Amino acid sequence: MKIIKNITIGLSLLMSTQLVFSAQPGTTLASVNPEADRMALQQFFKKRFPDAELADYVNGIYAVDADSRTQWEDLESFPPYEFDVEEGERLFKTAFANGKGYADCFEKGGIGIRQNFPYWDKKAGTVKTLEQEINECRESNGEKPLKWGKGPIAQISAYMAWTSRDNVFDIKIPEGDEGALAAYLDGKKFFYTKRGQLNLSCANCHVQGSNVRIRADLASPSLGHTSHFPVFRSKWGELGTLHRRYKGCHKDSRSQPLGMQHETFRNLEYFQTYMSNGLVVNGPGSRK
Amino acid sequence: MKKLIAIVATVVFLPAAAMAETFDDAFDMNRAMHGKGYTFTWSGKQYSTDHLEEVEARVAATKENAEDLIAKAKAKNAEVANVGFEWKLTKGILKDAEAAMVSGDYRKALDLAAQAKYHARIGLEQHAYAENNWHLSVPQ
Structure with missing residues (x-):
C-alpha cells in the first residue's frame, strides 16, 4: 500500500512538471501577450547576434552578415528602386477620371503614414494593409483595382513608404478588442507553424535559421522584416510587394500558396509588423 | 528513504519508457533505409514498409x-x-x-x-x- 502511495506521489510530481511544460503561454486568446512576444523576439536576436544593433534590423541580413552588407551598400549607392519611387509619385499625383486622387483617400494626404499600416479596422472586422487601401481608394473612385504583386501598386506603395522614411512603426492592437487580438494570434500561429512538403515554418528560416545558409542564401532575421517593403529584389529584377514575397516563401516550403492579400497573409503582416514596433520605416529597399 | 527512491525511480524511468521507439519511428526509419516492399519487426510482429x-x-x-x-x-x-x-x-x-x-x-x-x-x-x-x-x- 505504501509503495502504491509513493508511486502515486511520484507520478503526480511527474505529471505536474509535464503540465508546466505543456501549458505554454501565448497560444490562446486568453494568454497571448503581443508586447511580451515582441520583447521575447528582441531578446532572442540580442542573444543570437550580440553585436547587432536593434535599430539595424530594418536592414535584414545586412544587419548581421558583414560580407553581404558590403555588397548591399555598393548596390544602394545607386538604388535600383529610384525610378520606381519617381513613377510611384507620378501615379500617386495623377488624378482619377472623377478628378479625385489617392491623397483624398488617406489621412494626411497619404504622406508619411506608412508606419501605421497594417491596422485593425474594427468596423470591417479585419486587418487592412496599405496596398489594400490603395485599391479600395481606386475602386471607390470608379477605377479598376491594380494587380497585387508588382508594377503600379508596388510603385505607389514605394512612394508612400519613401515619404514615411524614418517614421517609427506604431502598430496598435486595440485593448479589449478580441477581433484584433485574434487576428494577431492567427498571424503569429501562421508564422510559427510548419507546413508544406518540406515541413518548414517561417520561423524555421527566419528565427532559428537566421543567418544560416539555405543553399547559397542566408536567411534574414524576422525582426524588422516588413520595414523595407516594397522591395527591389535582384532575383525579380523589379519591385514587388510584401505579399508577393509571402507567396513566394509559402511556395518555397512546397505549400500550395495563399493568394496575395488573403486574410491570413494580412494577419501575418499584422503580427510581423507589430514585432517591428519601435523600428523605423526604411522602404523601399533593395535585396538580393 | 524508500519513499524518496520510489519518487526518483518514477521520475527517472517513466520518461525513458515513454521514449521507446514508436511504431511511426520504426516505420519511418525502415522506409528511409529500405524503401517500399521491405519487412521489418516491431514489438515482436512483422510489418511492411509500404504506405x-x-x-x-x-x-x-x-x-x-x-x-x-x-x-x-x-x-x-x-x-x-x-x-x-x-x-x-x-x-x-x-x-x-x-x-x-x-x-x-x-x-x-x-x-x-x-x-x-x-x-x-x-x-x-x-x-x-x-x-x-x-x-x-x-x-x-
Whole structure:
C-alpha cells in the first residue's frame, strides 16, 4: 500500500512538471501577450547576434552578415528602386477620371503614414494593409483595382513608404478588442507553424535559421522584416510587394500558396509588423 | 528513504519508457533505409514498409480502379486544402494521374493517384501535429 502511495506521489510530481511544460503561454486568446512576444523576439536576436544593433534590423541580413552588407551598400549607392519611387509619385499625383486622387483617400494626404499600416479596422472586422487601401481608394473612385504583386501598386506603395522614411512603426492592437487580438494570434500561429512538403515554418528560416545558409542564401532575421517593403529584389529584377514575397516563401516550403492579400497573409503582416514596433520605416529597399 | 527512491525511480524511468521507439519511428526509419516492399519487426510482429496508399494501388490496373483511386485522392486533397495544408505538387500529380488514365495507362494512373493521396494524408497529419505543437519554436 505504501509503495502504491509513493508511486502515486511520484507520478503526480511527474505529471505536474509535464503540465508546466505543456501549458505554454501565448497560444490562446486568453494568454497571448503581443508586447511580451515582441520583447521575447528582441531578446532572442540580442542573444543570437550580440553585436547587432536593434535599430539595424530594418536592414535584414545586412544587419548581421558583414560580407553581404558590403555588397548591399555598393548596390544602394545607386538604388535600383529610384525610378520606381519617381513613377510611384507620378501615379500617386495623377488624378482619377472623377478628378479625385489617392491623397483624398488617406489621412494626411497619404504622406508619411506608412508606419501605421497594417491596422485593425474594427468596423470591417479585419486587418487592412496599405496596398489594400490603395485599391479600395481606386475602386471607390470608379477605377479598376491594380494587380497585387508588382508594377503600379508596388510603385505607389514605394512612394508612400519613401515619404514615411524614418517614421517609427506604431502598430496598435486595440485593448479589449478580441477581433484584433485574434487576428494577431492567427498571424503569429501562421508564422510559427510548419507546413508544406518540406515541413518548414517561417520561423524555421527566419528565427532559428537566421543567418544560416539555405543553399547559397542566408536567411534574414524576422525582426524588422516588413520595414523595407516594397522591395527591389535582384532575383525579380523589379519591385514587388510584401505579399508577393509571402507567396513566394509559402511556395518555397512546397505549400500550395495563399493568394496575395488573403486574410491570413494580412494577419501575418499584422503580427510581423507589430514585432517591428519601435523600428523605423526604411522602404523601399533593395535585396538580393 | 524508500519513499524518496520510489519518487526518483518514477521520475527517472517513466520518461525513458515513454521514449521507446514508436511504431511511426520504426516505420519511418525502415522506409528511409529500405524503401517500399521491405519487412521489418516491431514489438515482436512483422510489418511492411509500404504506405497505405501503395497497398491501395496494388489492384488490377483497370479504368474503374484508376477512377476510384483518383476520386479518393481528390477528396483527400480537398480535405487537406480545407484546413490550409495542401502541398504544392499534389494538384499537378492528380492532373498527371488523370492524363495517364485518359491515355489508358491505368497502372501509372493508380500509382500517381496513390502518391497524391499520400501527400494529402501526410498534410492532414502535419495539420493535426501543428495544432498542438506550433508554439514550440516561439521564443519565450
